[in-house]
Amino acid sequence: MKQLITFVKKEFWHVLRDKRTLLVLFGMPIVQVLLFGFALSTEVKDTKIGVIDQDKSQASIELISKIAANQYFDIDQDLKSINEAEDAFKGGKTKMILVIPAKFSQNMSSGKKAQLQLITDGTDLNMANQVYSFMSNIIMDFYGQQAIQSNSGVQPEIRMLYNPQLKGAPNFVPGVMALILLIICVLMTAIAIVREKEMGTMEVLLVSPMKPYIIILAKAIPYFILSIIILISILILSVTVLDLPIKGSLLLLFSISIIFIITNLLLGIVISIVTDSQQTAMLIALVGTMLPTIMLSGFMFPVENMPMPLQIIGNVIPAKWYYEIVKNIMIKGTGWEVVWKHVLVLIGMMLVLFFISVKRFKIRLE
Structure with missing residues (x-):
């Protein structure tokens, strides 16, 4: 135990002396949380739209006023024709055109089908879908109010569970937590043993009485403690800056995060063992870790829409399971009865990686 403590202190001093490493450890998480929370938000805010009102009725004016009063859209142009709409799209600022056809109010008051046309800029498909979804909700709400006034029809009521304000933070923060912890833990430990090889100090470790698992623990413990500090920093930023409350058990979230951190540290140790530089x-x-996490964990793209081979590959990524756990606990407020299967998968990965790291650790340099 004394040898382990001494080795851990040595690793701590090595990290603390390196200002660039400290900048990466604590600067990158803060920047990424703020970047994903604000700059890369998928929220629709003050989106420029154009309107072609061919009806000029009281109903069309009320609809336009309802849209203008909404915080999501900004009616930028009062267009006269489709040609003007195309020019507005080419300008790049307008993201949607609402076309209110003639006899819109007449058809609605007489019970006929009152149609509206929404034209979106398909060059940015994600933005187009977001804008279309928000505008559709406003239009459906308008139709429902008109139906109540005329005592006819059915009023649709839409509820967005867990994220009624449609903020971007609930979507990004769980993924950012998984991405940051994975990158930091794997990256820092991946160079731990390799650095000893390149500096020529590995021979000293190999002739010492310490067993391989002691060396692995001594390399991982400092980064484990630093990762815990980073985790706490991310949670504090999420709650205070991004206004994202933790609806579930903080103790459960923290405990599972520790399992995820250990898994990533062991993954970094395995990479460090099998490489020479x-x-x-x-x-x-x-x-090998950042790109699969971004692409296949469900953080950026829905896993259900991927081909089956990619879904299978995604199942071996620890961040996928952790992302689903954090999303369930933080956003939905669920407990152990929902996430226990995901936790068992993470524990299984952790044990496999620990076994591989101990078995592949070479007691002789070739």
Whole structure:
């Protein structure tokens, strides 16, 4: 135990002396949380739209006023024709055109089908879908109010559970937590043993009485403690800056996060063992973990829409399971009865990685 503590202190001093490492450890999480929380938000805010009102009736004016009073849209142009709408799209600022046809009010008051046309800019498909969804909700609400006034029809009522304000933070924060912890833990530990090889100090460790698992623990413990500090910092930023309350059990979230951190640290140790240079270890850690996490974990793209082979590959990514756990606990407020299967998968990955790291650790340098 004394040897382990001594080795852990040595690793701590090495990290604390390196200002660039400290900047990466604590600067990158803060920047990414703020960046994803604000700059990369999917919320629709003050989106410029154009309106072609061919009806000029009281109903069309009320609809336009309802849209203008909404915080999501800004009626930028009062267009006269489709040609003007195309010019507005080419300008790049207008994201949608609402076309109110003639006899719109007459058809609605007489009980006939009153149609509206929504034209979106398909060059940005995600934005187009977001704008279309928000505008459809406003129009449906308008139809419902008109139906109440005429005592006819059915009023649709839409409720968005867990995120009624349609903010971007509930979507991004769980994924950012998984991404940051994975990158930090894997990257830092991936170069730990490789650095000893390159500096020529590995021979000293190998002739010491310490067993392989002691060396692995001593390399991982400092980064484990730093990862806990980073986790706490992310949660504080999410609650205070991004206004994202933790609806579920904080203790459960923290406990599962520890399992995820250990899994990532062991993954970094395995990469460190099988590589011979810090550059190779860093490349594998970044490309081999960051890209699959972004692409296949469900953070950026729905897993259900992916081909089956990619869905299978995604199941071996620890961040996928952790992302679903954090989303359920933080956003939905669910408990152990929902996430226990995901936790067992993470524990299984952790044990497999620990077994591999101990078995692949070489007691002799070739």
